[in-house]
Amino acid sequence: QQQVKQSPQSLIVQKGGISIINCAYENTAFDYFPWYQQFPGKGPALLIAIRPDVSEKKEGRFTISFNKSAKQFSLHIMDSQPGDSATYFCAASIARNQFYFGTGTSLTVIP
């Protein structure tokens, strides 16, 4: 059973556009929601994370929006750049000691 559902599976965005990736979860015990970025041949690396007591977190061009009542959260990449082309995973964890990942979104930013 997929604990975290992620969409879309792939995304193509023009340079300068906004990339949006969505995730949903069911387990209300989750208390930490990170996003990971993975480049080809590399392991996933933490990009940005949020706790459920906050509705939004922004770091540079990356923003997480969190809707606790809907049990959904999303990643927004503003002014998308070709260097942002990667696979993005949302995740959820309890006390940061068990991480469940979405199936990933392959983002391609075209110049």
Place this chain on the structure above:
Amino acid sequence: DAGVIQSPRHEVTEMGQEVTLRCKPISGHDYLFWYRQTMMRGLELLIYFNNNVPIDDSGMPEDRFSAKMPNASFSTLKIQPSEPRDSAVYFCASSFSSGGGTEAFFGQGTRLTVV
């Protein structure tokens, strides 16, 4: 710290052979995770350890898979016998739980191909 270190980076083996994947977590981390990544299923949690003790192995696909963590600095994932459908990238990750915890830090993965 050099991060999570996995070996080998690539492994090609014949069906039926035993395969052993190795992982050295970040020093001081008390959680270690093994994940399998495929195009179809994304990142699947296979098993995780806390203080070298296996906590949840419900993600291990079948008895052909086994994992050990003999000490805080080393873990292995073994597949015996291997099958073509085991072909995937296997990731090891570690994290630290105290003081609010850390995110999971991933190694570079082992790409396994079973022919």
